[in-house]
Every structure is written in C-alpha cells, then in structure tokens.
Amino acid sequence: MPQHRRLALTALACLLPAVASAATPYRSPQQILDASPASDWRTPDPANVLYMNLPAGRVTIELAPAFAPQHVANIQTLAHEHFWDGESIYRAQDNFVVQFGDADADDAAKAKPLGSAKRTLPAEFQRDSKGLKVSVLPDRDGWADQTGFVDGFPVGQDRQDGKTWLAHCYGALGAGRSNEEDSSIGAELYVVTGQSPRQLDRNITVVGRVLQGMELLSALPRGPAPMGFYADAAQRTAIQSIQRASDVPAAQRPKLEVLRTESKTFADVVEARRNRVDDFYKRPAGHIDLCNIAVPVR
Amino acid sequence: MPQHRRLALTALACLLPAVASAATPYRSPQQILDASPASDWRTPDPANVLYMNLPAGRVTIELAPAFAPQHVANIQTLAHEHFWDGESIYRAQDNFVVQFGDADADDAAKAKPLGSAKRTLPAEFQRDSKGLKVSVLPDRDGWADQTGFVDGFPVGQDRQDGKTWLAHCYGALGAGRSNEEDSSIGAELYVVTGQSPRQLDRNITVVGRVLQGMELLSALPRGPAPMGFYADAAQRTAIQSIQRASDVPAAQRPKLEVLRTESKTFADVVEARRNRVDDFYKRPAGHIDLCNIAVPVR
Structure with a gap:
C-alpha cells in the first residue's frame, strides 16, 4: 500500500x-x-446563557445584551416563562439556517401566548461603536469596512458612521422578522448553519451565538417544503425546553469557558x-x- | 395576533x-x-458527471477536467471499475467536510485494490489562466487577488503569477491527500459542507463540485471521533455505487441543466x-x- x-x-x-x-x-x-x-x-454570565434542550442533547447559547438589549430582555422573559417548552424546530434550510419557536404563530387560534413578554420591540440591527472594545482583524473583508470581535462575538464596523453590528457567521442566533424593521420580538429565532449569509447583517437583529451543540442543529434533516420548512409536523424536532442558565441551580450548570477575544x-x-x-x-x-x-x- | x-x-x-x-x-x-x-x-458532459448513489438518494457531481485533468481521468477510471461501490462516507466533521472512499485504505490487508487506476499523480492545485474564459466578479475578496466563475465553477485568480484555481466553496469536491503535495490520487474524496475553508485553496487538488443532493451529505450526523471520523463502522453511510453518467444508459440519466456562468x-x-x-x-x-x-x- x-x-x-x-x-x-x-x-x-x-x-x-x-x-x-x-x-x-x-x-x-x-x-x-x-x-x-x-x-x-471567562465564564459567561448565566443570566445571558440559554440551554436549548433537545431529545439528542443540549445546545448552549450566549446572548449579547450589549448589542440587542431589548431583544435579549424579551428572550430572557420568554425562557423564564417556558415559552419554548414543547415547541419545535420547524425549519432547516440547507446551507442557510434552522429556525425554531412556535410553529403555530401564524394561526391566532393556536398560537402560544407570549406571557409577559413584549409584543413589539425596536429593531436592534447595530449600535454605536462608542464604548466597545473591539479586537480588530487586519484582514480584508468584502461586507464591512472593518471586522473583529467583541467579547467573543464576531462583528462588522463602519468607521464612517461609527456603528458596529453582530455578523451573521456560523452559529449566529438571530430574531426572525417580517418585512417591517421592528417586527421581531425574539420569539421566533434562527441559527446560521451554512455559508455565512452576511447580506443579512444590519437587516436583522442578531441576539447571540451558539457556544456548544451546533452539530445538533446543523445535521438536522433539511425540510422538504420551500425555504426548508417541515410541512409535516412529525418531521419537526421537539424542543423539550429552553432555559436560562440562571434559572438552573448552579450545581447543575455544566462548567463552560470562552476564550477572551481580547487576549x-x-x-x-x-x-x-x-x-x-x-x-x-x-x-x-x-x-x-x-x-x-x-x-x-x- | x-x-x-x-x-x-x-x-x-x-x-x-x-x-x-x-x-x-x-x-x-x-x-x-x-x-x-x-x-x-448547458447539459454537463455525461463523461464528467458522477452519480453517487446513497440509501437516501443521489448526489450528482460535475468533474472539472479543465483544472485537474489527471485526477479526473483517475476518478473516471475508478468509477468505471466500481471502486467505490460498497464503500462508505466515513467522516463528517461539523462546519467543514464529509469524506468518503475506502475506510480501510490505511490497512494494507483490507484495502480495496485500485484496479487500473494510477497509484501516483502530480498535484493539480492550480493552472495557467491562459485559455480560460473567466466571468470576473468585481467584489473584494480576502483570499484571492480576483475571483469569478469558469464553466460553473467558482475560482480564484492571481493576476501577478497568472494562475487560476478552483475555490473551496460549499459543495466543492476535493482529493484528500497526505502531507506530500503529490499524494492524492482521487480515491479518497471530500465535499465541503461548512463555511468555505478557502485556506485549502492551492493546497489541495479540487476536482469538481456537487450539482444536486448536497442535503444528503450536509445533514449526515457528525462523526464522534476526532476530525469527524466514525470510529464505529456501523455509523458510516454506505455508498451503493458511484457511477459515471456516461456508463448509464442515456434514457436513465435524469435531465439536468446548469446555468451558463458566462451568460x-x-x-x-x-x-x-x-x-x-x-x-x-x-x-x-x-x-x-x-x-x-x-x-x-x-
């Protein structure tokens, strides 16, 4: 041989x-x-960590309140009130995203109540660069004037208008919206599983990223309906629960550390x-x- | 609502x-x-089309003889002689590649004979730009001096050294190799299923790309061993056969057309x-x- x-x-x-x-x-x-x-x-603040518990295991998410404070607060409320428990991943589009939440959100008769979460939020597509410590990459980028990392999150920056935004890289968690800028509230969420769709940057509110368990999302069978939806509810992946780590006793939280991107x-x-x-x-x-x-x- | x-x-x-x-x-x-x-x-030349038949369906591949003529010729020989029939997809690494061929290639006692295929080939990482009609993109790229498409394949170009190469985009088919440049022969192949690993450009011979059926590869459960290998053979995906379309009667070839990238x-x-x-x-x-x-x- x-x-x-x-x-x-x-x-x-x-x-x-x-x-x-x-x-x-x-x-x-x-x-x-x-x-x-x-x-x-660093150990992420448990108030900003979500556990998405699926039959196959756990997806661990870190939220980014520095970029989407109102969406993050609403998501924390929804998780605390068990909004996603018993809901599903109802979309998996190849080389793009998986999406989850209430598959019946379109149907007023069946939609799950939002509890004390807010029904409207402003768009949080970007924020002022002021006050952010960005570890800038020297590398050329086609989508942004400049790129780098803030507290573990990949970002784009525009030095002219002084704005910074979370980038749609693999594992990014975004808030699905309708055509109106301010039509997302964080109840229907998606995770990027394909080639980074950076054309969505500054067009959708990104609220965090997956720290562990991406393979539980990226390997889901693609939905056969247009845009990767599962027309048949039996094809969806059940969400047992989405919990805030801070709602879980400290002794039951797996130890997890993220490398400091400013190191x-x-x-x-x-x-x-x-x-x-x-x-x-x-x-x-x-x-x-x-x-x-x-x-x-x- | x-x-x-x-x-x-x-x-x-x-x-x-x-x-x-x-x-x-x-x-x-x-x-x-x-x-x-x-x-x-255009209808791809059936001599350059491979059907990879899996239990879940068919993956259709177009080979790129203009870029890797010797690898493509060897792959055509291997397919014609049924080298891959009964072999497997033995690796799926999240956000990177799936790899397939003979999982026992490391074991001289068990390895499948290569038949009349060549045992060594030169590296075909890039080629002269002369003679290529490239539809150039105006967009800034970090990995290459210039990018574009040739006959449906994404390429990078260096205008200084006059070379063009196939880019490691989603769906690219490459020839796995050892540390030596000329150690690939096209028997062990991989397909890009994650964020484009363009650092591999000009480091490996790319031999083609997947035209249809990516979701049959990208949604495979990730291998639990390092680098996504399946340590347990039962976890692998069986390859029923890999056929050249030109070895299949014309009436049994599904009609398939690719948009001309020069249009x-x-x-x-x-x-x-x-x-x-x-x-x-x-x-x-x-x-x-x-x-x-x-x-x-x-």
Whole structure:
C-alpha cells in the first residue's frame, strides 16, 4: 500500500506543528490554547446563557445584551416563562439556517401566548461603536469596512458612521422578522448553519451565538417544503425546553469557558490559522475571514 | 395576533420583488431565471458527471477536467471499475467536510485494490489562466487577488503569477491527500459542507463540485471521533455505487441543466443577490462573496 494512501484518511487539515525557525517555532492553535493562562478564559454570565434542550442533547447559547438589549430582555422573559417548552424546530434550510419557536404563530387560534413578554420591540440591527472594545482583524473583508470581535462575538464596523453590528457567521442566533424593521420580538429565532449569509447583517437583529451543540442543529434533516420548512409536523424536532442558565441551580450548570477575544492567546490562535506553518499546508493563506474564526470554548 | 408574528415564519430571507424605479424594476433571481432563454443553460458532459448513489438518494457531481485533468481521468477510471461501490462516507466533521472512499485504505490487508487506476499523480492545485474564459466578479475578496466563475465553477485568480484555481466553496469536491503535495490520487474524496475553508485553496487538488443532493451529505450526523471520523463502522453511510453518467444508459440519466456562468442571466442573478431590492432588505449589501453565490441548476 503506497504511503500516500496510508495517510490519506487522517491528513486532511490536520495541524502538525513544524518549526518555522529556531527563534519562532510555529505552535498549533491547540498548543497555544494548552499554554494559555486561566485568566484568558471567562465564564459567561448565566443570566445571558440559554440551554436549548433537545431529545439528542443540549445546545448552549450566549446572548449579547450589549448589542440587542431589548431583544435579549424579551428572550430572557420568554425562557423564564417556558415559552419554548414543547415547541419545535420547524425549519432547516440547507446551507442557510434552522429556525425554531412556535410553529403555530401564524394561526391566532393556536398560537402560544407570549406571557409577559413584549409584543413589539425596536429593531436592534447595530449600535454605536462608542464604548466597545473591539479586537480588530487586519484582514480584508468584502461586507464591512472593518471586522473583529467583541467579547467573543464576531462583528462588522463602519468607521464612517461609527456603528458596529453582530455578523451573521456560523452559529449566529438571530430574531426572525417580517418585512417591517421592528417586527421581531425574539420569539421566533434562527441559527446560521451554512455559508455565512452576511447580506443579512444590519437587516436583522442578531441576539447571540451558539457556544456548544451546533452539530445538533446543523445535521438536522433539511425540510422538504420551500425555504426548508417541515410541512409535516412529525418531521419537526421537539424542543423539550429552553432555559436560562440562571434559572438552573448552579450545581447543575455544566462548567463552560470562552476564550477572551481580547487576549493575546486569541490573537495568537487567529494568527496560527491565518498563516498555517505545518507539514500539510504548502501555501499559508496569509489571510482569514471573520467567519472562518471559531472562538474557542472549553 | 399582531401582524409581525403572523409573518414571522415566512419572511426570513424571502425575496418579494419591489419596484426600484419605474425604469428599472427589480427582478428576483427566480424571476430572472424564469425569463432566461434555453441557450443560457448547458447539459454537463455525461463523461464528467458522477452519480453517487446513497440509501437516501443521489448526489450528482460535475468533474472539472479543465483544472485537474489527471485526477479526473483517475476518478473516471475508478468509477468505471466500481471502486467505490460498497464503500462508505466515513467522516463528517461539523462546519467543514464529509469524506468518503475506502475506510480501510490505511490497512494494507483490507484495502480495496485500485484496479487500473494510477497509484501516483502530480498535484493539480492550480493552472495557467491562459485559455480560460473567466466571468470576473468585481467584489473584494480576502483570499484571492480576483475571483469569478469558469464553466460553473467558482475560482480564484492571481493576476501577478497568472494562475487560476478552483475555490473551496460549499459543495466543492476535493482529493484528500497526505502531507506530500503529490499524494492524492482521487480515491479518497471530500465535499465541503461548512463555511468555505478557502485556506485549502492551492493546497489541495479540487476536482469538481456537487450539482444536486448536497442535503444528503450536509445533514449526515457528525462523526464522534476526532476530525469527524466514525470510529464505529456501523455509523458510516454506505455508498451503493458511484457511477459515471456516461456508463448509464442515456434514457436513465435524469435531465439536468446548469446555468451558463458566462451568460447575462447569471450576471443578472448575481447582481440581484448583491443588491437585494425588495420589501425585506432595508440595506442591500452592495457586495457578494464568491462562495455565497450558488450556480443555478435545474
């Protein structure tokens, strides 16, 4: 069996460390993370963490009140009052999004009551850049003047108008809306599962991102109806519950930490991805797109 | 039931046409396609089409001999000799790739014989731009000097060194290799199912792309072992067969056409995606990334 076939199964995209020079040895992202100080990691505020409990397991979400404070508050109310418990994921469109909430929201007779959640909210598509600490990427982007990260969230920025917004990268959680800008309230939500649809940036309110469990959403069978809807209710995925972590006893919350995107460790990981110097890559890209960067979670 | 909830289920990313001005009415991509002349569509050469038959249905692939002639010839030989029949999809890594071929290729005692296929091939990472008709995109790209389409395939180009290469967009089919540049032969293949991993461009030989059936690959349960491998053979997806369309009687080949990427219709579809003028979008992006463009197939 020739050498090239023996390794063919394992070598794709593996990251074997190689020494770039004696002075600056290349470290793989994993080696960089393994050497990181504990202070480079943060535990998300349980008030801003949602557990989406599905038959196959748990999806853990972090909300972004710094960007969508009113949507986040409404979502926290809806979760606290068990709005999504017993509802479903009713849409999975290939290379785009899954969407969940009340599949009967269109039907006034069947729609689940919203409890004490607000019935209208302003659009929160973007915010003033003032007051934000952005870890800016030097890389060229086609969708935004500038990109980077704020507290673990990928963002776009416009330096002319002084605005910053959450970007529609893989795992982004957005608030479905109708044609009116202010028609989302956070009850019907979607998660990006395909090539980042950044044309939605500044057109929809993004409210957070998935930290863990994406594979429970991304591998769902695609809905056969137009736009990936499941016409047959039996095809939908049941949501057992969506809970605020802060409504769960502390002892029952799994420990979870997110790498601080303002840390040198994160900058080093990004650079190690931007210029991969290992036995596999023959031509390091010298570039990385915002949405190709996965913020490490442990 | 407030208006905004009634529409919440259907409005995300819908493309309702709106009149931009009396002189230049906006047409949705579907409206543009509906008005296209038959001559804007081509039937792929059946010699370059593969049918990957899975228990759940068929994945249809178009090979790109203009970019990877030796890999394509070897793949055609392997398919003609039924190399993949009874083999499996043995890897599904979330937000990255599925990989298929002979799961026992590492084991000399169990590996499936390669028949008359070649055991070594040169790397075919890129080719001279000379002789190619590229429909160039005006949009800024971070990974390549310039991007566009050649005969339905997304490409990157370097105007300095005069090279063009197939880009790792959603649906790209690549030849897995070991650490050596020339270690792929096309027996172990992968398909991109996640955010386009363009760092692989010019590092691996891309041999084609999936035309239909992506949802049969992208929705596979992710492999639990590192890099998405299925440690347990029972978790793998059986490949019933991979056939060349030209080995199938003409009457049994489903009719399939690909929009010509050099047509005005395609340019109009791309422009309609770049600047969406409808009731939903409040801020058209004025931009599109190479890998956000799906080449229409019917």
